[in-house]
Amino acid sequence: MSHSAPSGAFQNRAASTVPAGKTLLETRGLSKNFGGVTAVTGVNFRLGRGELRCLIGPNGAGKSTFFKMLSGQLPPTAGTILFDGSDITGEPPHRIARLGIGIKNQVPSLWDGLSVYEHFFIAAQRRLGARRAAAVADELVMKLGLATLARRDVGALAHGERQWVEIGMTMAQDAKLILLDEPTAGMATDEVERTVALLRAINVSTSLIIVEHDMQFISMIAGIVTVFHQGRILIEDTMENVLANPLVREVYLGAGRPGR
Amino acid sequence: MAPVRLSPLEPLLWAAGAVVLAVVPFALSTFQVVQITVFLIFCLLAVSLDLSWGLAGLLSFGQAAFFGLGGYAYAILCANDETPGAALAAGTVAGGVAAGLLGYIAFYGRLSAMFLAVTTLVVTLILLQVLGSTADPSYHIGAAVLGGYNGMTNIPPLLPEPIPFFWTAGGLLFLLIVSGRLLMAAPFGRVLAAIRANERRVELLGYDVRWHKLAIFALSGAIAGLAGALFASWGGFINPEVFSLAQSAQVVIWVLVGGRGSLYGAAIGAFLVQAMTQYLGSIGTAYTTLVLGALLVSFVLVMPNGLLPTFLRGLSSIGNRLR
């Protein structure tokens, strides 16, 4: 069910503890090839309803590609994706979004020229209509502490504030699952703490998968951590166990031992 | 370069504009009224391109195609004894349907922006050749003989008197700009601005952007068709020249020079460039083409945002410095 390290010594403990009925997202044998390059291969992943999972792994391990397949931005080369009971493999992005998956991509993608308020408004408007979307937008602006910046063009915002706008948009969507690719990238420590509190609050009603490199962030927030490496899941376990795992250390730090 | 925001001062501008349009014909000679009427029609055409290009970021080189089709539709219906009103509506529909078809192929086929630009250009050139080859009287639609490169003449006007026609053209332009500005501020317009800035992000929120793009593109084509019908009515003739490369280029140049995204800029650009073209045209068409080409190149290199936004930005930075 899981893909273990080449030495076969480690198992995926966590995923097997998610009862089948409470599964929100599942992938089976999910793979993505780009010409000669294999970005993701044979990934079996399971996420429970209400879970907050962190995804870690070195650059190029396939995490962003994995997210892009889940959100419909890239069609998988092989495998299936099941979300909330339906097969969403290869569905276009707008349909997957309507089924309840929101995503914040790694590359910042706000709409320069539009205000913070407008970002939240547009995110909520399709589902709720103009009047309720306006109320949601106002509420989010307050909740994210962006009241003074609400009518400013997002181009004028600082980096951390832009990240919050991005997160806020996914909140406005009222998704069942939100994928966050590096939400705290470039943030100062106090901003990271605020983000942790925010994400915990979101997690009350929404499942989250978060890709992060900031180990401090992960230790503050994570339950189970999934480690990606070279397109596969290396291991899934609690943060402490993952950090203590010598294979993970080798993958990240390249601490090779002679004769291995 | 973002679309210019709706300002609380704008209704004042609209009121002033309405008054000017109503009153100015009485201060001008008949010749001037007729001359400015065609400028207003070109402003209408320019604004139609701004709706698709400035607002939604969809560059089409084929606005002249929708314009021409509208003109021909008007002429054909009039020649078949339809009322000018019905013919005008037909012109609008012709432009809208043509744009809808092209838009459907481009947006639902997920073809690139470059493809849309090149295809609209190609279609315009093909229309030029197809209609240019209809010189033989056997090429007719009902009672309307298409006339090849000479086109169709003796087209009945929508309104025989110059001042009411001026008001019609001006009134339609006014209506278009006001409703266009309101559209830009409405949710649909905001979504289009977002699509222009980052289409993928809009899709990831569940919007079917293909539909949005098709809708605005078809609307823009319909208005171009309306302008074409008005043009045929104004001049009493229509010929394949409307499908020429120069005509297609002119529409793009108007919007580029005046500035995208505000609707006013497009109208200003059309007025200025056409006035200049009129003046140069008395010297020779090749000079006009040369200047148009030079305008296009220099604006892209030096002032890609166009006159109005650059001017407004200049004003606001002066305002900032004075504060």
Added chain:
Amino acid sequence: MEYLVVALIGVVFAIASLVLLSLGLAIIYGMMGVINLAQGEFIMLGAYTVVLSSAHGLDLWVGMALAPVVVGVVGLVVERCIIRFLYGRLLDTMLATWGLSLGLIAAVTLIIGPSTEGVATPFGHVAIGGYAVSAYNLFVIAATGFLVSLTWGVFNRTKFGLIARGAMQNADMVAALGIHPPTIYMVTFALGSALAGLAGAIIAPLTGVVPSLGLAFVAKVFITVTVGGAAIFSGTLGAGTLLGAIESAVSFMSTPIYGQVAMLGCALVVLRFAPQGISSLWRRSG
């Protein structure tokens, strides 16, 4: 039987002309991603070079040798003055080169005059059975084959070609090797322009040369390059074959205009199923 041969030659000629005219743009678009809407005018300038040099008593072949040089220089100037400021801005490049196109047509109209010029078609005819085929058409087919092979050789078998292809993939790497990417772009654009000029020179004896000559070709050439896709040579040859065959077949059966319409229709169908061009079908891309 001979009729089939003659018809076949006709189709191959149509394909060859299309490939010949498209090769320059295929280089420019394929290597640099630049949409040059003035490509038709480069073709036109090449044709005029031949016409003018003939009018001044120079041999036809001297004119043909001059054309790529003249147009290559023009391309160089255009790249330095306009294109290089717009790299990465695809639509802006289209607009600027469109303005250039208008400017060039107007300039030629004003300087040389709007009337149609021409040169005589050399070589006479070749008899096939009871039919006569213009030997020049055969020359065009041969010249196209030669030019495509030569250009392929330059880009795939020479040091310049290797560097150029490297610069297109990763300019920083090439710069790190001590080569100045802007120079590569300049030379590549000049090369694409020169090829267009040569193509114009070769087709000059077959058509009336007017300032708006380029307009007749720009649509076809663009469609061919777009349908061809990223692979410069196999894509252009593939697209040229498909579209050229369809255009000549439909033109033969009705009129050239319907031939163009059929070509566009075919292109739309192909692009519906392969938006990156047909070469994406045999090339692995991301």
